[in-house]
Amino acid sequence: MLLHVGIDDTDSKEGMCTTYVGAVAIGGLKAQGVKLEEYPKLIRLNPNWKLKTRGNCAIAFTTRVKKHQIPAVKETVLRAVEELAELHVETTNPGVVFYESERVPVRLRKFSKKVVQDIVTIDEAEVLARKIGAEVHKFKLGRGIIGALAAIGNPLERDRTFELIAYRTPENRGTLRKVDAASVVRMNDQTFPRTFDNLDPFTGEIRITPHTPCPILYGIRGEDAETTLGAHELVKALEPIERFIVYKTNQGTDEHLRRAKVAGVKPYWSVIVEGEVSSAPKIILGGHVIFSMRDKTGEIDCAAYEPTRQFRDVAKRLIVGDKVVAYGGVKEKPELPLTINLEKLSILKLAPVLRKVNPTCPRCGKRMKSEGKGKGYSCKRCKVRVSASAAKIVEVRREIEVGAFEVPPRARRHLARPLVRVAYLRREY
């Protein structure tokens, strides 16, 4: 029979990572001869939720087991969580779910989608678990059962990517990561865009190594498992790798986004909204760029925050009347309109900027001088005069172009689909 296992909320800002807990549990199962049905899943959850853990990710995997093996599987998974989870940290509230079923029911899939796009309570998770007959294990408050269920229920059907994660040995955790930068550049040269987010395109900074005290040495993201495995062979680690694992994931898929009209946008959602720029961009304290856009239903603010760097230059050059599509998480601030925290921006149509140009002299061809407002133009040399209506209206070249723009990898959400993937998949927004 199939046994699905979900794990969530084992990490804290101080360390650990649910992907590592999963890797250890899976390693323990393999040692007992229990095999996985498919690649284990790494599911990123709603990135806007206040109570999220650091990366807000949950993991799940499916094993085909005999009835008598089930107690040992559960024991191995629960022991990995007990031993590795940051239980001493108040905000770490792990949850583990075991679910014996040949199929993933529709209501679990729907729940899963809601956890990525919206807000779900522990109560909702427990009610669902009872209904479908899933076994939940709560550690402390057990908030993790939400993500654990969601990870089991996400079929990764419409789109998915892969991430190979290599882990450090315990004695090195918390110290500077030692990876040969030149080997990462070579790996990127050979595998991009089938792998992505290896380097920051503007600064050249290595992006595969995180900057947190977690056990991850590096993570390589790609379109398929084989490519990430090949890329891993190309990266030269200058410290020992304890283990590595390949996850199938919703990272880089835009699964968090939903299309919405302005009036329908809710806090904590991530949305795709089409409209027209309705107030000129302002640069506010801290270097953030804010503008408003509207559709037929209302008006909303859009923000390109300072860490998005070059992306702000696009937002800054918008003018009222430009037709755009905004992609991003919705923030709620007291006494301010809802704000879309921009992840991507498509410019569909630029509003024309018109400028009046003095006419040229019909005799000598030089630019004529204005005689004053509404009084026409003259050429002093040829003593020629023409009326005010001879002025020409020309369209000024804008400093931006129609197209799609995104924040740099360093400021990008795990769930946000990089534009390079859009091109790769030949999918259009």
Ligand SMILES: [Zn+2]
């Ligand atoms: Zn002239």
